[in-house]
Amino acid sequence: MVNPATSPHKTRVDPETRKEIRHRLLRIAGQVQGLQRMLDEDRYCVDVLIQVEAAREGLRQVGRLLLRSHLETCVTDAVRRGDGPAAYDELIAILYKFCR
Amino acid sequence: MVNPATSPHKTRVDPETRKEIRHRLLRIAGQVQGLQRMLDEDRYCVDVLIQVEAAREGLRQVGRLLLRSHLETCVTDAVRRGDGPAAYDELIAILYKFCR
Amino acid sequence: MVNPATSPHKTRVDPETRKEIRHRLLRIAGQVQGLQRMLDEDRYCVDVLIQVEAAREGLRQVGRLLLRSHLETCVTDAVRRGDGPAAYDELIAILYKFCR
Amino acid sequence: MVNPATSPHKTRVDPETRKEIRHRLLRIAGQVQGLQRMLDEDRYCVDVLIQVEAAREGLRQVGRLLLRSHLETCVTDAVRRGDGPAAYDELIAILYKFCR
Structure with missing residues (x-):
């Protein structure tokens, strides 16, 4: 698997998706701050778990x-230039690492 | 299931756990900010996915x-006062809602 | 964590739950056989994935x-005899091992 | 999303993968039977949960x-004939339906 941490690849997320991700990350940042507030307010554990x-x-x-x-982007290009298997190796490794 | 959002229950997280949660939430907040930076730097999608x-x-x-x-705290008290089943209903509902 | 494989504990699943588990296991056994049939019939991979x-x-x-x-049963008894923490250790180890 | 249940597509699982899947399905069938035996033997719930x-x-x-x-097979062909987006819709729908 390509070592992503040092991967030369650049992401090519389109502007619209980029905007949506930014919006979601801002909301998640707010949720994480909200979790701390809930703890400070001694909110019921199940409430806090639901927010987590x-x-x-x-x-x-x-x-x-x-x-x-x-x-x-990346996978489609890889398939077109004949590197599908390597791209699929990486994709499956990621998916099955994080998905039970 | 008790409606947690309006639950009168208070959490009784002990100070040490509280401190550890606070520490972890701060780190997570940093990670969420870091995700935005990675996007701005056009980092490789797989790198960003790993950080997500x-x-x-x-x-x-x-x-x-x-x-x-x-x-x-809550479940132990419920079991001792004979309310185990209600506490288990709530526990299993939470666990199976969020766990695949 | 108690080594479950050699645990002296006995399960005390009530007859009704036992019956429901038996029923579900029979159905799952049928689904697993069905998966082999789907493969033999060259069914579309996404169909087979849905059945998996x-x-x-x-x-x-x-x-x-x-x-x-x-x-x-086991957790309630443990809480009542003051062994709640050990029972919770085991419970959380199981839950967080299998749940992402 | 293409309705897989009635999909005209055929799977093209290669013989080696087919053999491995068959082997795994037989083992899983044995595990499911084993679960029923464990229940009949009143084995400790945590033991049974681990086998589940x-x-x-x-x-x-x-x-x-x-x-x-x-x-x-299917996704690679779709990308090559310019149907990548439809194949990715289906892929992501499956992955995010079953993966938390």
Whole structure:
């Protein structure tokens, strides 16, 4: 698997998706701050757990947007130049690492 | 299931757990900001996806700390006063809502 | 964590839950056989993937029934005799091992 | 999203993958039977829960093999004939339906 941390690849997320991701990240940042407030206010643990999951789901949707963009750009290019298998190796490694 | 949003219950997270959650939330907030930076720097999608999952995992660990505290306090009290079934209903509803 | 494989504990699943689990396991066994048939019939991969997940969801519901029974019996007894923390250690280890 | 249930598509799983999936499905079938035996033997709930997850993980690996095959065949063909977006819609719908 290509070592993403040092990968020379650049992302080519289109402007519209970029805007939506930015919007979602701002909301998630607000949710994370809200979690601290809930703790400070001694809110019921189950309430706080529900908010933890709401923030996780927000991040999952960011992941979905990124994955879609990755398929449309990097994976599509790889398939067209005959490097599909390597791109699929990386894709499956990511998906099965984070998805139970 | 008790409607957590308006639940009269108060959380009784112990100081040490509270401190650890605070520390983790600060780190997660930093990770979420970092995601925006990565996007602005056009970092490789797979890199960004890995960071999305790192932030999700951070939130999952916050959930774990909260769940443990909830078991030690609210669920234990409920079992002792004979309300175990109601507490288990709520617990399983939360666990199976967020866990695939 | 108690080594479940050699645990002296006995399960005390009530007859009704036992019956429901048996029913679900029979259905899951049928789904797993069905997957082989679909493969033999060269069914569309996405169709087969959907059936894989249906069988996984069936197993998840079996897990839910077992977890509920475990809470009602083993965990409740542990809490009443003051062994709540050990029971919670085991519970959280299981939950966070299998749940992303 | 194409309605997979009535999809005209045929799967083109290669013989080697087909063989591995068959092998795994047989093992999973054995695990599911084993779960019923464990219940009949009143084995400790946590033991049984661990086996439920082992069978789930087995199915997850079958899904991984199918997904890989799907990428290599159907998705690759779709990209080459310019139908990448439709194939990605279907792929992401499946992944995000079953993956939390």
